[in-house]
Amino acid sequence: xxxxxxxxxxxxxxxxxxxxxxxxxxxxxxxxRTVRDAREAxxxxxxxxxxxxxxxxxxxxxxxxxxxRMMKTDGQLEAIPVMAVTAYAxxxxxxxxxxxxxxxxxxxxxxxxxxxLAVEELAGTLDGFVRAG
Numbered sequence: 001x002x003x004x005x006x007x008x009x010x011x012x013x014x015x016x017x018x019x020x021x022x023x024x025x026x027x028x029x030x031x032x033r034t035v036r037d038a039r040e041a042x043x044x045x046x047x048x049x050x051x052x053x054x055x056x057x058x059x060x061x062x063x064x065x066x067x068x069r070m071m072k073t074d075g076q077l078e079a080i081p082v083m084a085v086t087a088y089a090x091x092x093x094x095x096x097x098x099x100x101x102x103x104x105x106x107x108x109x110x111x112x113x114x115x116x117l118a119v120e121e122l123a124g125t126l127d128g129f130v131r132a133g
Contacts, residue, residue: 083102
């Protein structure tokens with residue numbers, strides 16, 4: 001019996017990061033949707049109902065922190081785990097992001113193994129990842 005693909009939605013305005021995350025996840029069996037404009041994120045999440053949202057924190061128009069807060073106060077979306085990613089990891093940023101409701105926090109540039117581990121902890125094991133060990 002084939003495993004059901006994990007549904008993951010990526011909210012990221014940087015094309016290179018978005019492509020990296022999407023390609024990495026799709027290569028290992030995830031069904032991925034992407035949103036570049038934070039103003040469209042909540043509707044996209046409601047429609048797609050992913051098992052995980054990967055959220056950039058530095059977004060134009062609406063910050064990732066604000067989007068996480070909006071998700072966590074929405075009865076339909078509050079249970080969906082959020083992995084926050086940011087290139088601007090300053091002092092206190094992780095605690096601020098976690099207080100907003102993020103379930104994981106990964107700083108850019110990402111470590112592929114750390115990224116995959118965080119995804120699997122939140123969404124379950126992805127197909128095709130071979131663990132060294």
